[in-house]
Amino acid sequence: MAGMNGNGREHQHTITALVQNHPGVLARVAGLFARRGFNIESLAVSVTENPEVSRMTIVARGDDRVIEQITKQLNKLIEVIRVVDYIEHAAVERELALIKVNAEPKDRSEILQLAEVFRGRVIDVGEKTFLIELTGGPDKIDAFARLMAPYGIREMARTGVIAMARGTKTA
Amino acid sequence: MAKMSGAQILLECLRQEGVEFIFGYPGGAVLPIYDALYDYQDIKHILVRHEQGAAHMADGYARATGKVGVCLATSGPGATNLITGIATAQMDSIPIIALTGQVRTTYIGKDAFQETDAIGISMPITKHNFLLRRTEDIPRVIAEAFYIARSGRPGPVLVDIPLDVSLGKIEWDPSQYNRNVDIPSYRPTYKGHEMQIRKAAQAIKEAKRPVLYVGGGAVQSGAQAEVTELSERTNILVTTTLMGKGAIDENHPNCLGMLGMHGTAYANHAVHNCDLLIAVGARFDDRVTGKLDQFAKYAKVIHIDIDPAEIGKVVHCDIPIVGDVKTVLRELLKYVEPRPATEWNRQIMEWKKRFPLIYPKDGQMHAEYVIDEIWRVTEGNAIVTTGVGQHQMWAAQYYKVKRPRQFITSGGLGTMGFGMPAAIGVQLAFPNEKVVCIDGDGSFQMTVQELMTAVVYELPIVVAIINNRSLGMVRQWQELFWSERYSEVDLQASPDFVKLAEAYGAIGMRVTKAEDVEPALREALSQKHKPVIIDFVVPTEENVYPMIPSGQSIEQMMLRKDLEQLRATVDTDGEEWSFADQDAILKQFVEQPSRQ
Numbered sequence: 001m002a003g004m005n006g007n008g009r010e011h012q013h014t015i016t017a018l019v020q021n022h023p024g025v026l027a028r029v030a031g032l033f034a035r036r037g038f039n040i041e042s043l044a045v046s047v048t049e050n051p052e053v054s055r056m057t058i059v060a061r062g063d064d065r066v067i068e069q070i071t072k073q074l075n076k077l078i079e080v081i082r083v084v085d086y087i088e089h090a091a092v093e094r095e096l097a098l099i100k101v102n103a104e105p106k107d108r109s110e111i112l113q114l115a116e117v118f119r120g121r122v123i124d125v126g127e128k129t130f131l132i133e134l135t136g137g138p139d140k141i142d143a144f145a146r147l148m149a150p151y152g153i154r155e156m157a158r159t160g161v162i163a164m165a166r167g168t169k170t171a
Numbered sequence: 172m173a174k175m176s177g178a179q180i181l182l183e184c185l186r187q188e189g190v191e192f193i194f195g196y197p198g199g200a201v202l203p204i205y206d207a208l209y210d211y212q213d214i215k216h217i218l219v220r221h222e223q224g225a226a227h228m229a230d231g232y233a234r235a236t237g238k239v240g241v242c243l244a245t246s247g248p249g250a251t252n253l254i255t256g257i258a259t260a261q262m263d264s265i266p267i268i269a270l271t272g273q274v275r276t277t278y279i280g281k282d283a284f285q286e287t288d289a290i291g292i293s294m295p296i297t298k299h300n301f302l303l304r305r306t307e308d309i310p311r312v313i314a315e316a317f318y319i320a321r322s323g324r325p326g327p328v329l330v331d332i333p334l335d336v337s338l339g340k341i342e343w344d345p346s347q348y349n350r351n352v353d354i355p356s357y358r359p360t361y362k363g364h365e366m367q368i369r370k371a372a373q374a375i376k377e378a379k380r381p382v383l384y385v386g387g388g389a390v391q392s393g394a395q396a397e398v399t400e401l402s403e404r405t406n407i408l409v410t411t412t413l414m415g416k417g418a419i420d421e422n423h424p425n426c427l428g429m430l431g432m433h434g435t436a437y438a439n440h441a442v443h444n445c446d447l448l449i450a451v452g453a454r455f456d457d458r459v460t461g462k463l464d465q466f467a468k469y470a471k472v473i474h475i476d477i478d479p480a481e482i483g484k485v486v487h488c489d490i491p492i493v494g495d496v497k498t499v500l501r502e503l504l505k506y507v508e509p510r511p512a513t514e515w516n517r518q519i520m521e522w523k524k525r526f527p528l529i530y531p532k533d534g535q536m537h538a539e540y541v542i543d544e545i546w547r548v549t550e551g552n553a554i555v556t557t558g559v560g561q562h563q564m565w566a567a568q569y570y571k572v573k574r575p576r577q578f579i580t581s582g583g584l585g586t587m588g589f590g591m592p593a594a595i596g597v598q599l600a601f602p603n604e605k606v607v608c609i610d611g612d613g614s615f616q617m618t619v620q621e622l623m624t625a626v627v628y629e630l631p632i633v634v635a636i637i638n639n640r641s642l643g644m645v646r647q648w649q650e651l652f653w654s655e656r657y658s659e660v661d662l663q664a665s666p667d668f669v670k671l672a673e674a675y676g677a678i679g680m681r682v683t684k685a686e687d688v689e690p691a692l693r694e695a696l697s698q699k700h701k702p703v704i705i706d707f708v709v710p711t712e713e714n715v716y717p718m719i720p721s722g723q724s725i726e727q728m729m730l731r732k733d734l735e736q737l738r739a740t741v742d743t744d745g746e747e748w749s750f751a752d753q754d755a756i757l758k759q760f761v762e763q764p765s766r767q
């Protein structure tokens with residue numbers, strides 16, 4: 001009989017958990033991931049349209065068995081209301097990034113052009129820097145960050161992915 | 172409506188939950204609760220000697236009765252002392268409520284005197300926990316805590332109660348207490364999926380070599396009748412886990428005893444060769460499976476469990492059925508057709524004959540002999556608790572129980588020191604039953620202080636110390652796998668257990684000869700108001716067999732050395748094994764079941 005220790009092919013999954021908005025619920029989820037050795041790539045938490053419910057979006061890597069265990073173990077937490085694993089394309093995924101990039105006078109127009117292509121906005125202009133705000137899927141943000149790297153990224157903050165199903169379907 | 176303090180409300184809620192006993196120990200943060208207990212008649216408080224004992228007592232009480240056990244400790248060190256006991260309950264899915272005092276809500280997070288983060292510490296070892304913030308939340312939280320502890324897959328729940336919450340006074344009437352809890356985010360599944368159940372019935376019909384592998388879930392859901400009926404109707408033989416002992420009467424001819432590391436050889440052979448493994452409320456623990464890719468490698472798996480997360484956690488499952496074991500088995504029995512005993516049954520019986528559970532019949536007082544005698548003298552009716560180690564495994568092998576909740580042991584966590592406090596919880600729940608703790612000399616010393624508790628409450632528990640003057644199980648591993656380098660396993664330096672018993676006001680006895688075992692047991696078991704400690708001085712250098720070394724498979728199974736040697740003398744090279752030869756050998760051993 002085959003063991004279940006994740007020896008299949010790994011995928012990245014975006015999992016949304018609706019949880020009761022209680023103090024400590026984040027610690028429960030984070031503790032669960034740490035304790036069971038699940039790897040989280042990102043975790044975003046905030047309240048929803050219902051102030052008693054929070055939404056956690058977790059991006060995790062693992063093969064099918066690991067992901068199945070993650071969703072089951074999440075569901076087992078008393079305060080977790082529902083868990084959805086967004087399989088590819090069923091959901092829109094977005095992330096917000098703030099990137100502070102070196103912007104010497106000679107580079108400024110180039111950076112601005114690139115930001116425009118990515119529909120980024122410059123929200124602060126310093127003596128030597130731009131602070132650029134960008135939303136999009138993680139790939140888009142990765143790509144933009146790669147393009148900014150040659151100028152020198154001083155600081156970057158990303159919110160982590162949030163996701164929602166298309167159409168009338170809800171989590 | 173009268174004004175009541177939080178502490179009074181708490182006790183009232185506990186009473187309405189049917190709580191008979193609180194096992195606890197006082198301290199600053201729980202003073203209001205102890206003050207309320209002072210003249211509260213409906214719940215009996217049992218004053219322990221260490222909070223770990225309180226948790227194990229609540230646990231033993233819960234295991235024996237199926238009800239929720241309750242323990243109570245103060246903040247800080249009181250709460251941390253409970254932790255081992257809570258973790259023990261968590262690993263075996265036992266419903267207990269741990270009530271801990273906490274510093275005032277306004278002091279929380281300020282490193283106040285005796286503040287520890289009981290919620291944070293207990294999070295990984297509880298099913299759920301609550302920090303009470305307001306006195307008015309007590310009834311709802313207590314109702315939810317009991318509901319969560321006992322429903323679905325049971326487990327421990329901790330409720331942390333700050334001092335100001337138990338002190339606070341509000342208008343409240345006991346009639347307002349509402350036990351009908353509904354937590355929308357927590358709705359366990361009890362009824363199995365009908366299609367899956369039909370599929371399981373079909374798989375049973377088609378199987379050539381099926382085996383039932385039954386765990387603690389069957390005990391918890393009270394499914395003995397269903398397990399037995401399924402086995403009888405289909406002639407599928409049953410092996411149980413340590414936690415599953417009693418899920419079928421172990422005297423039943425269909426019972427193969429325990430499987431796994433120290434399971435019977437025939438149970439392990441059956442599981443190894445089966446083509447259908449019907450897992451019933453069992454979780455494929457590594458002490459059961461050994462090497463995973465070898466475990467039941469030819470088998471299709473049906474897995475019945477109330478916890479969906481158990482399905483597919485360790486092994487692949489072909490037919491998962493999520494639901495309460497008893498409910499699912501009842502449904503399954505509607506579809507399962509009678510099946511005759513087959514060649515497969517005959518094969519397993521041959522293994523049973525060929526690899527019996529035996530110990531030498533040489534007049535020496537072996538541990539197995541002592542346990543066999545306890546079984547005989549109590550007619551298999553005692554409720555048995557154990558410590559952890561060799562004695563625990565021998566008890567599991569040789570004390571055959573008739574019913575669920577009769578064998579009480581720390582399986583998942585393997586907590587030395589569990590046995591005696593658990594026995595106290597059991598004896599309080601069942602004053603008229605014989606309660607025997609089969610303990611190790613090491614395990615006994617881990618919670619020995621609770622002997623005082625047993626004396627004070629006049630509990631006639633019998634503690635049979637299988638005294639090998641050693642941390643025997645560790646010694647066994649060092650002998651077999653660590654080149655006989657016996658590092659720190661010698662317990663020659665131990666107190667005189669007879670004098671120790673007497674110092675506590677209990678009865679102490681020492682037995683060194685086989686013929687004295689029975690009379691000592693009879694005398695001990697005749698006590699009505701005093702605990703008895705019997706120091707059974709057994710040989711040190713003995714091992715528990717069979718043994719499948721950790722992480723290995725049945726091919727590496729070790730049998731008793733003396734049996735193997737004897738076999739070698741009879742078993743001539745290349746010739747077939749004959750049962751006549753075997754019978755000659757077995758004359759020198761006692762076979763379990765010894766005297767039916």
Ligand SMILES: Cc1ncc(C[n+]2csc(CCOP(=O)(O)OP(=O)(O)O)c2C)c(N)n1
Binds near residue numbers: 560563612613614643
């Ligand atoms: C609290 C705790 N500490 C350590 C262990 C590791 N351990 C497992 S069995 C064992 C020896 C137990 O000795 P004893 O109670 O005398 O039982 P025996 O094996 O000799 O029958 C030890 C130390 C444990 N299970 N629990």
Ligand SMILES: [Mg+2]
Binds near residue numbers: 612
């Ligand atoms: Mg010992």
